[in-house]
Amino acid sequence: MTPDNGGFATAAYLLAALVYGAYVVSLKLRERRLRERLSRLESHATASNRAAGA
């Protein structure tokens, strides 16, 4: 007789989606944070260069 264990399969698929989904979100957040930090550093460098040239 075929066992009724569909719940285990559904749980496994949900868990996998959760891990991959959370990882994608973490990558996007880390990239955004780094881009913001980089743009702050570059705008600061541009302002310093302008001040030095003036």
Place this chain on the structure above:
Amino acid sequence: MTSASEPLAVARPRRDILLGVAILAVALVYVRALAFTPIEARQGAAQKILYIHATAAFIALYVAFALMAISSILYLWLKDEKLDRVAESAAEVGLAFTTVVLLTGPLWGKTIWGAWWTWDARLTSTLFLWFLIVAYSLLRGAVEDRGRRARYAAVLGILAAMLVPFIHLSVYLFRTLHPMPILLKPSAPSMPAEMQVTFFSAFVAFVLLFAALLRARYRIATLRDLVASREQERA
């Protein structure tokens, strides 16, 4: 050879098309596996866990950690920072795939074996590899000097990847509860054609996801090095 002072460029993708395609492919595989693939008579629906468990294991062990090891060996030889970034990215994405392996396996084990976990050679060595990759990530975070960090990580990465052949052969070398390969074996696959189509579709979809995640993670590593260089210039 690239160095800390060499300018780095990180293109900002307007939309990550590869990631979008990969997510769509994985979603289609989910629908095919859960709704349109026959239920195996003896194991029931839990057999469908194979499509996400075995594909994640294959990609983690033979793609991600193999790439980590090859990039690490090449880094030690060529000292190119790009290779270090590839190794770092492959290790982290591989860790995510191994986490899926270690979470989905017990769900299959509980319904088929009656136990969530057993300390057999395949399961234990996979868990050990997971810890080694966690240690690899911690090591990367603990060493500040870029050159030293890359060198130490490369050595640990190569040592960790040496466990992969052992994990592959563990079901042949020891008496284990873990099933023998049903697809990756010298003889013909012991799986009906319809299930094979689902398995190989899942494999393609998850390879696409791996590639998209690897690219995104590599971008982060490049950005982090660029930020570090700018901060060094400012200091």
